Amino acid sequence: MxxxxxxxxxxxxxxxxxxxxxxxxxxxxxxxxxxxxxxxxxxxxxxxxxxxxxxxxxxxxxxxxxxxxxxxxxxxxxxxxxxxxxRGAVSNLRVGFLPSLGIGLAPRAITTLRQANPQLSFDIRTLNYDEIVTKLLSLEIDIGLAYDIHRKAGIRSTTLGEARLVYVQQRAAAPRARPERMTLEEIDLERLVGLEIDSPVGSLLCDAFTARGLVYAPAIQVHTYSVAAAFASESVGCAVVDQFTAHAWRHSLDVIPLEPPLSFSVVALTPELATPSQTLQHFMTVLRQGCLELA
CATH class of the missing domain: 1.10.10.10 (Winged helix-like DNA-binding domain superfamily/Winged helix DNA-binding domain)
Structure with a gap:
C-alpha cells in the first residue's frame, strides 16, 4: 500500500x-x-x-x-x-528535574537566573530518568537535570557537580546526641527507609553494603528521596538520601555525613539535535554554582 x-x-x-x-x-x-x-x-x-x-x-x-x-x-x-x-530562541526554558533535584537545586538556581533576566519564564516538570530522556528526544523539554546513571544515544551529558549521599534522622533534642559521622555498619537496618534496590541509587547502596559484608535490606522501601526524608522526619526510621533533599529538610532532620563518602555526578542532559542557547548555557553555569554551594 x-x-x-x-x-x-x-x-x-x-x-x-x-x-x-x-x-x-x-x-x-x-x-x-x-x-x-x-x-x-x-x-x-x-x-x-x-x-x-x-x-x-x-x-x-x-x-x-x-x-x-x-x-x-x-x-x-x-x-x-x-x-x-x-520554536527557535524564546524567553522560556522547559526543564525536567529528578524530584530530588527539583526540590533541592531547582529553586535557588531559577531564582538566580530570573534575577539576572526577569523576563525569562520556566516550565518545570519533575520526571523520572526515562521520562526526561523521552521528552528530550522529542524536544518537549530543553534540558533535564539528573544523576549520571548511564548514557543514552542522542543525548548530550554535561557534568555539573557531585552529589553525596548522607544519613538523616529525626532532629535530636540534644545536639550532643547527633553523631559526627555515620558508617554503614552503624546504620540500624531494621529502621532503614531506603530507595528500592532496583533503583540506581538503591543499587549503589546495595553494592556499598555488600562490599562491607552487609546486606542492604531496608525495612521500608520507597521510590523517592523526599518520601524517605519525610518518613525520617516523623521518626518512622532513618534514611540515606542525597544532599539536595537533605538540604530541603534540614530544619527537621539531623544531616550526618557517611564514612566513607558515597557520591555520584549531577549532569545536565540536552538533546544532541539542538544547539544549547546562551540562556541555556547560563542556566547550566548557575546550576553548576548551585551544586558547589550545596556540596
Whole structure:
C-alpha cells in the first residue's frame, strides 16, 4: 500500500463513511472511492463491505487499522518535533528535574537566573530518568537535570557537580546526641527507609553494603528521596538520601555525613539535535554554582 492508500483507508475507518472521510481529507467522494478501490486491487482483498448503506471494515481491515494507528502516532510525533524545532530562541526554558533535584537545586538556581533576566519564564516538570530522556528526544523539554546513571544515544551529558549521599534522622533534642559521622555498619537496618534496590541509587547502596559484608535490606522501601526524608522526619526510621533533599529538610532532620563518602555526578542532559542557547548555557553555569554551594 502507498501512503495515499493508507491515508484514504484510515480516514474512512475513522470517519465511518465515504462522505465524511472525503470532507475530512478535503477531496471529492469519487476520488476517494477510486483511491480505496485501487488500494484493494493492490493488496488483493476487500477493506470494506457495504452493509445496509454503511461501510463495515473487514477483519483484515481491522488488523491493518491497528498498524495504521501506529503510523499516524509516528506522524503526530514528527509534527510535534518539527514544531519544537521551529520554536527557535524564546524567553522560556522547559526543564525536567529528578524530584530530588527539583526540590533541592531547582529553586535557588531559577531564582538566580530570573534575577539576572526577569523576563525569562520556566516550565518545570519533575520526571523520572526515562521520562526526561523521552521528552528530550522529542524536544518537549530543553534540558533535564539528573544523576549520571548511564548514557543514552542522542543525548548530550554535561557534568555539573557531585552529589553525596548522607544519613538523616529525626532532629535530636540534644545536639550532643547527633553523631559526627555515620558508617554503614552503624546504620540500624531494621529502621532503614531506603530507595528500592532496583533503583540506581538503591543499587549503589546495595553494592556499598555488600562490599562491607552487609546486606542492604531496608525495612521500608520507597521510590523517592523526599518520601524517605519525610518518613525520617516523623521518626518512622532513618534514611540515606542525597544532599539536595537533605538540604530541603534540614530544619527537621539531623544531616550526618557517611564514612566513607558515597557520591555520584549531577549532569545536565540536552538533546544532541539542538544547539544549547546562551540562556541555556547560563542556566547550566548557575546550576553548576548551585551544586558547589550545596556540596
Amino acid at each position: 502507498r501512503l495515499r492508500h493508507i491515508e484514504a483507508f484510515y480516514a474512512i475507518r475513522k470517519a465511518g463513511s465515504i462522505n465524511a472521510a472525503a470532507r475530512l481529507l478535503n477531496i471529492s467522494q469519487p476520488a476517494l472511492s477510486k483511491t480505496i478501490q485501487h488500494a484493494e486491487t493492490v493488496i488483493g482483498f476487500k477493506l470494506f463491505e457495504r452493509v445496509r448503506r454503511r461501510l463495515v471494515p473487514t477483519a483484515e481491515a481491522e488488523l491493518l487499522f491497528a498498524e495504521a494507528e501506529k503510523i499516524y502516532r509516528g506522524i503526530e510525533e514528527l509534527r510535534r518535533l518539527a514544531s519544537n524545532l521551529q
